[in-house]
Every structure is written in structure tokens, then in C-alpha cells.
Amino acid sequence: xxxxxxxxxxxxxxxxxxxxxxxxxxxxxxxxxxxxxxxxxxxxxxxxxxxxxxxxxxxxxxxxxxxxxxxxxxxxxxxxxxxxxxxxxxxxxxxxxxxxxxxxxxxxxxxxxxxxxxxxxxxxxxxxxxxxxxxxxxxxxxxxxxxxxxxxxxxxxxxxxxxxxxxxxxxxxxxxxxxxxxxxxxxxxxxxxxxxxxxxxxxxxxxxxxxxxxxxxxxxxxxxxxxxxxxxxxxxxxxxxxxxxxxxxxxxxxxxxxxxxxxxxxxxxxxxxxxxxxxxxxxxxxxxxxxxxxxxxxxxxxxxxxxxxxxxxxxxxxxxxxxxxxxxxxxxxxxxxxxxxxxxxxxxxxxx
Amino acid sequence: xxxxxxxxxxxxxxxxxxxxxxxxxxxxxxxxxxxxxxxxxxxxxxxxxxxxxxxxxxxxxxxxxxxxxxxxxxxxxxxxxxxxxxxxxxxxxxxxxxxxxxxxxxxxxxxxxxxxxxxxxxxxxxxxxxxxxxxxxxxxxxxxxxxxxxxxxxxxxxxxxxxxxxxxxxxxxxxxxxxxxxxxxxxxxxxxxxxxxxxxxxxxxxxxxxxxxxxxxxxxxxxxxxxxxxxxxxxxxxxxxxxxxxxxxxxxxxxxxxxxxxxxxxxxxxxxxxxxxxxxxxxxxxxxxxxxxxxxxxxxxxxxxxxxxxxxxxxxxxxxxxxxxxxxxxxxx
Ligand SMILES: Nc1ncnc2c1ncn2[C@@H]1O[C@H](COP(=O)(O)OP(=O)(O)OP(=O)(O)O)[C@@H](O)[C@H]1O
Ligand SMILES: [Mg+2]
Numbered sequence: 001x002x003x004x005x006x007x008x009x010x011x012x013x014x015x016x017x018x019x020x021x022x023x024x025x026x027x028x029x030x031x032x033x034x035x036x037x038x039x040x041x042x043x044x045x046x047x048x049x050x051x052x053x054x055x056x057x058x059x060x061x062x063x064x065x066x067x068x069x070x071x072x073x074x075x076x077x078x079x080x081x082x083x084x085x086x087x088x089x090x091x092x093x094x095x096x097x098x099x100x101x102x103x104x105x106x107x108x109x110x111x112x113x114x115x116x117x118x119x120x121x122x123x124x125x126x127x128x129x130x131x132x133x134x135x136x137x138x139x140x141x142x143x144x145x146x147x148x149x150x151x152x153x154x155x156x157x158x159x160x161x162x163x164x165x166x167x168x169x170x171x172x173x174x175x176x177x178x179x180x181x182x183x184x185x186x187x188x189x190x191x192x193x194x195x196x197x198x199x200x201x202x203x204x205x206x207x208x209x210x211x212x213x214x215x216x217x218x219x220x221x222x223x224x225x226x227x228x229x230x231x232x233x234x235x236x237x238x239x240x241x242x243x244x245x246x247x248x249x250x251x252x253x254x255x256x257x258x259x260x261x262x263x264x265x266x267x268x269x270x271x272x273x274x275x276x277x278x279x280x281x282x283x284x285x286x287x288x289x290x291x292x293x294x295x296x297x298x299x300x301x302x303x304x305x306x307x308x309x310x311x312x313x314x315x316x317x318x319x320x321x322x323x324x325x326x327x328x329x330x331x332x333x334x335x336x337x338x339x340x341x342x343x344x345x346x347x348x349x350x351x352x
Numbered sequence: 353x354x355x356x357x358x359x360x361x362x363x364x365x366x367x368x369x370x371x372x373x374x375x376x377x378x379x380x381x382x383x384x385x386x387x388x389x390x391x392x393x394x395x396x397x398x399x400x401x402x403x404x405x406x407x408x409x410x411x412x413x414x415x416x417x418x419x420x421x422x423x424x425x426x427x428x429x430x431x432x433x434x435x436x437x438x439x440x441x442x443x444x445x446x447x448x449x450x451x452x453x454x455x456x457x458x459x460x461x462x463x464x465x466x467x468x469x470x471x472x473x474x475x476x477x478x479x480x481x482x483x484x485x486x487x488x489x490x491x492x493x494x495x496x497x498x499x500x501x502x503x504x505x506x507x508x509x510x511x512x513x514x515x516x517x518x519x520x521x522x523x524x525x526x527x528x529x530x531x532x533x534x535x536x537x538x539x540x541x542x543x544x545x546x547x548x549x550x551x552x553x554x555x556x557x558x559x560x561x562x563x564x565x566x567x568x569x570x571x572x573x574x575x576x577x578x579x580x581x582x583x584x585x586x587x588x589x590x591x592x593x594x595x596x597x598x599x600x601x602x603x604x605x606x607x608x609x610x611x612x613x614x615x616x617x618x619x620x621x622x623x624x625x626x627x628x629x630x631x632x633x634x635x636x637x638x639x640x641x642x643x644x645x646x647x648x649x650x651x652x653x654x655x656x657x658x659x660x661x662x663x664x665x666x667x668x669x670x671x672x673x674x675x676x677x678x679x680x681x682x683x684x685x
Contacts, residue, residue, distance in 0.1 A: 065580055065583055092585060092586040093586075096585075097581070099577040104576045104577040105577035105578055105581055107596055107600070109600055118585060123585065152385065
């Protein structure tokens with residue numbers, strides 16, 4: 001396969017937790033704890049997980065808004081993990097971030113023209129026909145009235161604000177856009193419009209997306225591949241079809257069962273899985289498989305041995321000792337899974 | 353969007369919003385938050401009244417010589433003919449007449465109207481400049497503490513605590529008293545020296561009030577996503593500070609500056625009242641009050657400078673409160 005546009009390898013971010021007057025470190029929030037995935041040119045990757053699992057942190061790490069604790073971020077062949085801010089500045093043109101909250105992401109004191117024109121000014125990019133003309137073209141591109149150039153963000157609705165935010169990311173014609181829950185703050189009726197806009201822009205401008213969402217329904221439509229995160233780790237990564245049709249990780253199954261099925265005929269096919277308990281704290285995550293505290297299939301091995309993220313079927317990576325939809329698993333991996341199942345039924349150890 | 357802004361752009365806000373085609377010919381001008389605040393302020397009659405009085409006071413202070421020329425007598429001119437020599441109080445109680453609008457002072461018959469008008473100069477000059485000094489120091493310190501955080505924040509925050517714990521009045525009395533002795537060494541003297549000293553003392557010790565507010569605002573602004581947006585575009589520190597954060601601080605700076613002015617008016621009056629402010633014969637409201645205490649039988653002597661202080665403080669406070677309501681970021685998403 002060709003070289004990926006973005007490659008994330010074992011990425012980690014541990015936020016120190018300090019206490020007392022002297023800021024003694026007493027622990028760490030393992031917000032992102034060993035995340036790896038590749039993004040290829042032109043594709044859309046969905047990154048899905050419950051609130052607090054580290055999605056935003058991952059996005060901010062990739063764009064180097066925060067410093068990674070460990071791992072590697074490679075963008076277009078450049079290792080940017082610890083690159084200095086001045087060296088990374090020119091690369092920022094190619095990598096942009098859409099923010100979760102369209103209210104907080106636009107400076108209330110700047111006009112739309114200033115906001116969408118800021119990338120040109122900050123990066124010192126010269127435009128052929130002046131910044132204003134350029135900005136107005138972009139506004140039209142995202143479905144806003146170019147005449148609204150002189151207006152302020154507070155004069156717009158949430159959906160329009162998100163379009164302004166999208167316009168800003170498009171200004172410098174980036175290659176990669178990381179969209180952090182681009183529609184979760186919007187009315188359901190407007191969500192589809194914004195998702196469609198993102199899709200249209202991708203076709204028109206040859207963009208690559210990492211779209212972050214907290215449920216699987218939002219990214220179903222636009223993703224080519226989907227990664228499911230749980231407590232700072234990716235538990236399943238597969239192309240869209242296999243993930244939605246034959247999810248292997250129990251957590252993905254649980255998330256999917258919460259998604260309404262559009263087709264009435266198939267509704268009976270799937271029972272709704274209710275996860276017990278809350279998401280454990282990333283301050284003190286469960287050992288081995290982090291999902292074992294809430295998993296209905298958990299066995300002793302899940303509490304003692306961390307399941308690695310391995311390719312169980314072509315293009316389908318799962319981190320689970322007892323994956324679902326076992327019939328899809330390719331032969332060598334199947335043997336390993338079968339051994340796990342056998343061990344679980346006839347435990348050798350005496351672990352309490 | 354819940355803000356009930358009856359902006360003309362309302363119709364265009366409705367979703368779905370793709371209204372690229374069929375744009376009307378005239379360019380659409382947006383309303384800045386400042387313009388919206390002005391519209392709100394215009395509806396607040398009390399604040400407008402306060403603003404009117406503030407403007408009036410500033411005009412009076414600026415054109416004091418002209419006003420006194422038209423309606424009064426020079427402020428330090430004696431009018432012994434107005435004084436009853438047996439009691440040393442004004443003839444007829446206060447001496448109020450068409451010629452002496454506020455009557456005359458006991459003892460030497462100086463024109464009270466002229467002295468109150470000239471008092472406005474000193475009072476406002478010191479209050480304004482002391483406020484400017486506080487705002488400049490407070491903003492710089494507050495922004496640095498909030499923006500850089502870490503040990504910079506710790507140092508500045510402790511410094512503010514120390515300043516706020518200072519027995520300011522006692523210290524001011526001592527400092528003005530002591531420094532007032534060094535006319536030669538400081539190279540300035542008389543009223544100029546006193547005015548500079550008062551501006552320095554009042555302004556320098558009040559900055560933590562502004563500093564704390566600006567620090568808090570900067571802290572919360574720094575976390576806003578538009579700052580991250582600028583950073584992800586490659587913006588450097590100065591751009592973020594001056595282009596992204598500072599424009600959002602102008603409103604609170606304006607409000608708290610407006611509310612600090614009356615405090616400083618009172619402070620200057622108190623110092624002059626205690627005799628450590630501007631020295632006689634220069635007219636100050638506080639100084640006049642101090643004199644008036646000795647002549648409680650002629651209440652107009654206390655009434656006019658007292659009212660001047662009262663009206664000034666009230667007007668600035670009403671205006672400042674109105675300004676705060678009009679600029680309130682919570683009601684103007
Ligand atoms: N600056 C920080 N300091 C300390 N902890 C942090 C910081 N930022 C995030 N965290 C913690 O890291 C974890 C992951 O946060 P993150 O914002 O990445 O989650 P998320 O998946 O984006 O959630 P959401 O769906 O709510 O946006 C959370 O437990 C959060 O409390
Ligand atoms: Mg998030």
C-alpha cells in the first residue's frame with residue numbers, strides 16, 4: 001500500500017495530576033494510552049467512543065496543540081511528534097482542525113471576514129485577488145452568503161457558525177482535516193446538512209478526514225473506516241462495512257445496539273445491549289483489557305492479560321480475547337481465539 | 353441561539369441557511385458587540401442620565417476658567433465685604449445671590465461656586481489619571497498572570513494579595529506626607545508635586561482590583577477554542593495575546609475603569625480632607641469639607657462640595673453599572 005498521509009503510532013498522553021502547594025505529582029490521567037492508526041489520502045476515518053475516552057486529546061495531539069507523552073505522529077513522512085513550533089508552522093497549512101463547540105471556536109470580537117481570513121494573515125499567504133475576495137469565495141463554498149463578510153459570529157445560528165469554522169479550516173487548502181465532533185453541538189435537523197457539506201467538500205477539494213464522534217450513527221454515512229476507542233485505546237478498527245455488519249469487539253456491539261436501525265424489518269434481529277456501570281476513570285484504568293469491568297464475556301484472562309490489537313480478518317483489527325462474529329475470523333487467528341475459549345472453560349491457573 | 357437580538361439580519365438566520373443566490377445589492381454590515389452595547393445603553397435611562405452628568409462634569413472641569421469668568425469670581429479672591437466681621441460668617445447666612453451662586457466661604461468670602469468648579473478639576477484629574485495608572489498596571493499584570501500561568505501567575509497573584517492587604521489609607525498618608533518634603537530632590541513642587549503624588553499613590557495601590565478581574569478573564573479566554581484555532585493555524589504568542597485575547601478584555605477594562613473612578617474621587621477627597629492631599633489655597637472638594645467642619649453653623653459651606661462629591665460618585669457608578677449591563681458577555685453570545 002502507498003505511504004499513509006498520517007501515521008499515528010503508539011500515541012500517548014498522560015496528564016499529570018498534582019496535589020498540594022508544591023504541585024507534587026500524585027498520578028496521571030491516561031487520556032490517550034497507545035493509539036495507533038494510519039490515514040490514507042482521500043479516505044475518511046471515523047474515531048468513535050464515549051465521552052472522556054480521549055478523542056479530543058487524540059485530535060489535539062495530532063495537530064500538536066499539546067505535547068505527546070509518548071508515541072509518534074508522522075505526517076506526510078515528517079515525524080512531527082516533537083518538532084519545534086516554528087518548524088511545524090508551515091506544515092500546519094496542510095493539517096486543520098474543526099472544533100466541537102461552534103460558540104467557543106469563533107472569536108466574538110472578530111468579523112466573519114477576519115475569522116476566515118486569519119489563516120492567510122497568520123501564515124503570511126499572499127492571495128492573487130486579495131484576502132477579501134478569497135474569503136468570500138470560501139464563504140460561498142460552504143453555503144454562506146459572501147455578503148456576510150462584515151458580520152459578527154453572534155449574528156449567526158449554530159449551524160452557520162459551524163460553517164464559518166469549516167470555512168476557516170478550508171482557507172489554506174489543507175490536505176487533512178480533523179473534525180472533532182463537528183455536529184454534536186448542533187440540532188439534529190441541521191446535523192445532516194453539515195455532514196453533507198463535509199462530504200461535498202471532500203469530493204470537491206480532495207480532502208482527507210478524521211471525523212470524531214461519540215456515537216456510531218454520525219460517522220456511518222461518511223466514514224470509509226472506523227476506529228472505536230475505549231478509555232484511551234483503540235479496541236476495534238475496521239472498514240465501515242465489516243464494522244457495522246460484523247462487529248467483533250463486545251464494546252462495538254454495545255455501541256451499535258444503541259444506534260437506531262433505519263430498516264424496520266431488521267429491528268428484531270438485534271437485541272439491545274445495555275452496558276452495566278459507568279466508564280471507569282482514566283486516572284486508574286482497569287488492568288489488562290480495560291473493558292472487562294463492563295463486559296458480559298469477560299473471563300479470567302481478560303483481567304490478567306491485555307489483548308493486543310491484531311488483525312483478525314483482512315483489514316479488521318480487534319483487541320479482544322473473545323471476539324464476536326467468530327465466523328469472519330481468518331484461520332490462524334481463529335485458532336488463537338479458540339484456544340482462549342478453551343482455556344476459559346478449563347482454567348489452568350488458580351486466579352481468584 | 354437564544355439571545356433575543358432584534359437585528360435586521362434575523363430573517364437570514366433561519367435554517368436552512370444556504371442563501372448564496374439572490375443577494376440584495378447593498379453590502380450587509382454587521383453589528384459589532386460594541387454597537388449592540390451602545391443600543392442597549394441607549395435604552396437604559398438611568399445609565400444615560402449618569403453618562404450625561406459625567407460628560408457635564410468633564411466639561412465643567414475642562415472649561416472651569418471660562419465658567420468662572422462668566423458666572424463667578426476668581427477662586428482665590430477674597431470678598432471681605434461679604435463677611436460679617438462680628439461672626440466671621442457670610443452676611444445673611446450664606447451669601448447666596450445672583451452674583452455668588454453658591455454663596456461665599458466664611459472668614460474671607462471666597463466665591464464657593466468658583467471653588468467647587470475648580471475643585472472638579474483637581475478631583476477628576478487625579479481620579480482619571482490614577483485610574484489610568486491602575487488600569488495599565490492591572491491589565492499588564494493580570495494578562496501576564498492569566499496567560500502565562502505557572503510561576504508567573506503564582507508570583508503576581510501573591511503580589512496582588514500583598515497589595516490588597518496593605519493598610520492603604522495609612523500608608524498613603526505617610527507616603528504623601530514624607531515625599532511632600534522632598535520638593536527640591538524631586539524637581540517638582542507645590543500643587544504639581546502633590547497631584548503627581550496622589551495620582552501615583554492612588555493609582556499604584558489600586559491595580560490589584562483590576563488585575564484580579566483581568567487575570568480571571570484571561571484565564572477563561574485562554575481556554576476558549578478560538579485560541580486553539582489560532583494556535584493550530586500557527587499563530588505566535590503576541591498574535592494570540594493582542595488579536596485574540598485583548599479585544600475580549602476591552603469591555604471589562606472599560607467597565608471596571610468606570611467603576612474605579614468614583615472610588616478614586618472619594619479617596620482623593622478623603623486624603624485632602626485629612627490634609628495630606630492638595631494644600632490650601634488650591635480648591636479641592638475634600639479640603640473644603642475639612643474647612644466646613646469648623647463652620648457647622650453655615651451648612652451651605654458643607655453642602656455644595658459635599659453634593660459635588662456625591663453627584664460625581666453617583667453619576668460614575670450609575671454609568672458604570674449601565675455599561676456593565678450593556679456589555680455583559682453573558683447576554684451577548
Ligand atoms: N488538560 C487536561 N488536563 C487533565 N486532564 C485532561 C485534560 N484534557 C483532557 N483531560 C482528561 O482526559 C480524558 C479524555 O478527554 P477528552 O477531552 O480527550 O475526551 P473526549 O473523548 O473528547 O470526550 P468528549 O466526548 O466529552 O469530548 C478525560 O478524562 C479528561 O478529563
Ligand atoms: Mg471531545
